[in-house]
Amino acid sequence: MFKNFTRSLITVVITCCSLTGCNVFNSLRMMQINDNVEPVMTAEGRISLESKYEGEKPYIYATVNGEKLLFLLDTGARFLILMDTPNVKKLNLPRGFDLALSGWGEDGNSQAYQTDIARIDLGGVYFDDMKAALIPVSQTHYYLREDEAIYDGVIGHDMMRHFTWEFDASKNAIYLSQQPYSPSPDATRLQMSSLFNKISVDGSLTFNDSVTVNEPFVIDTGSRHYVKLSTAYITSNEIEMSSARVRAADFGLSGKVEHDRVTLPSLSLGDIEIDNVKVNLIPSDDEDDWWVLGNALMNQFKTVIDYNNDAFYLEPQAPFVTDYNLLGLELRKIRSGDFVVRYVFPNLPASEANIEVGDIVTHIDGVTATSVSLSEYNDITSIKGEHRICILRDNACFDIAGKEIPGYSSVQ
Incomplete structure (x- = not known):
C-alpha cells in the first residue's frame, strides 16, 4: 500500500511541477526515474562483491562506463549518486536537469544535476541506461578539503531494491542475490x-x-x-x-x-x-x-x-561492543592516507592539546597514519590510556590520555 501511495504522490507532484515550470521537485522525479530499469545477471546464485568497510560504512567497487569506481552502499539514499572526484570527472558525463536538494545547490557552483550512465557493472550483475545525480561535493561544506572525497558515489534504493544483500563486516564481505x-x-x-x-x-x-x-x-x-x-x-x-x-x-x-x-x-x-x-x-x-x-x-x-x-x-556473531571516542578527536581520511582533523570535542582530553580543525595527522601511537584505517582509529579512541598523536604542523606530537566518561562510556 505504501509503495503505491508513494508512487502516486510523486507522480502528482511531478505533473504539477511540469505544468508550473518548477524544477525544485526534480529530486522527487529522481525517486522513480529508474523504475523501469532492470538488472541483468551475468552470474548465477549468490555473488560475492569486491567490497571494503571503512569507518563502519560498507563500500563496493563497480565500473561506470568502463571506469572502476568506489561506491558507498546506502539504504538511506533514494537513488544513484556520483560525486565530482577525479575518477568521475574522467567520465565527462552529460549535464541534465538541475536538482535542488537539502542545500546541495546552495553553495554557488555546488548545484547538483541529473546525468546519464550507459552501464554500471557491480561484477556479476549490471544495469544499463541509468539516471544518476551528480553532486559537486568537493564544493560543499560536506568536506573540509577536496581530497577528503575518497569514494566516488552512492548506490541507493533504486538499485538496492532488486536484491537480497548480506553484510558481514567481520569478514569484510558483502553478498548480493535475487533469492530469498x-x-x-x-x-x-x-x-x-x-x-x-x-x-x-x-x-x-x-x-x-x-x-x-x-x-x-x-x-x-x-x-x-x-x-x-x-x-x-x-x-x-x-x-x-x-x-x-x-x-x-x-x-x-x-x-x-x-x-x-x-x-x-x-x-x-x-x-x-x-x-x-x-x-x-x-x-x-x-x-x-x-x-x-x-x-x-x-x-x-x-x-x-x-x-x-x-x-x-x-x-x-559476538558480544555487543560499543566504541566511545574517549580522546575527543574526530578524524577523516584523505587520499594520501593521512587523516584530517574535522572536529575537536569540547571538554574532552584532545581539547587541551594544540590540535586544530584542519590539522593533518601523520602518526598515531607511533604508527604512520597511512597504515591505520578509520575503523582502527575509531577502535583506538575507545581504549583508555595515553595515546600519541602527531600532526604535520610544526611536526608536533601530543600525548592524550583517554579516560572513561562517567554516565556515558561507563554506566552505573
Whole structure:
C-alpha cells in the first residue's frame, strides 16, 4: 500500500511541477526515474562483491562506463549518486536537469544535476541506461578539503531494491542475490516496511525506568553511528535521561551539525535486546526525524536486507561492543592516507592539546597514519590510556590520555 501511495504522490507532484515550470521537485522525479530499469545477471546464485568497510560504512567497487569506481552502499539514499572526484570527472558525463536538494545547490557552483550512465557493472550483475545525480561535493561544506572525497558515489534504493544483500563486516564481505535469504536458526527476522524509498523496522527504545517507546527505525547503511534520534521528540515529550551528554559533531552536505551523544538503557529489535545503547540526539523541529539505525550497530551482527520479501535479519556473531571516542578527536581520511582533523570535542582530553580543525595527522601511537584505517582509529579512541598523536604542523606530537566518561562510556 505504501509503495503505491508513494508512487502516486510523486507522480502528482511531478505533473504539477511540469505544468508550473518548477524544477525544485526534480529530486522527487529522481525517486522513480529508474523504475523501469532492470538488472541483468551475468552470474548465477549468490555473488560475492569486491567490497571494503571503512569507518563502519560498507563500500563496493563497480565500473561506470568502463571506469572502476568506489561506491558507498546506502539504504538511506533514494537513488544513484556520483560525486565530482577525479575518477568521475574522467567520465565527462552529460549535464541534465538541475536538482535542488537539502542545500546541495546552495553553495554557488555546488548545484547538483541529473546525468546519464550507459552501464554500471557491480561484477556479476549490471544495469544499463541509468539516471544518476551528480553532486559537486568537493564544493560543499560536506568536506573540509577536496581530497577528503575518497569514494566516488552512492548506490541507493533504486538499485538496492532488486536484491537480497548480506553484510558481514567481520569478514569484510558483502553478498548480493535475487533469492530469498535462508537464515541460520539464531537469526532474528524483522518485518521491513518501505516508504518514500526508505526502509524501516519496528523497535523499542528505553529512555528511563518509566518511558519505553515503540517506533519504526529507518535502516541507514550510510550512517556510521549506532542510533540517531530527533531532539524534538525528547523536548516535546519532556523525557528525562540520566545519561551524561557529550558534545560532538556530524557532517552533512550543508555543513557541520553539532549535537549531543548519550547512552540510553536499552534498544529492542525483535528478540534482540541491546543494553546501554549509544544515541546521537540530532537537532530537529520534527519528532519523527532521525529514528535511525546505523552501521556501528548493524555491523555487530551479520545483517541481511531482503528487499523482495520485506525482511530484515540480524544474526549475532559476538558480544555487543560499543566504541566511545574517549580522546575527543574526530578524524577523516584523505587520499594520501593521512587523516584530517574535522572536529575537536569540547571538554574532552584532545581539547587541551594544540590540535586544530584542519590539522593533518601523520602518526598515531607511533604508527604512520597511512597504515591505520578509520575503523582502527575509531577502535583506538575507545581504549583508555595515553595515546600519541602527531600532526604535520610544526611536526608536533601530543600525548592524550583517554579516560572513561562517567554516565556515558561507563554506566552505573
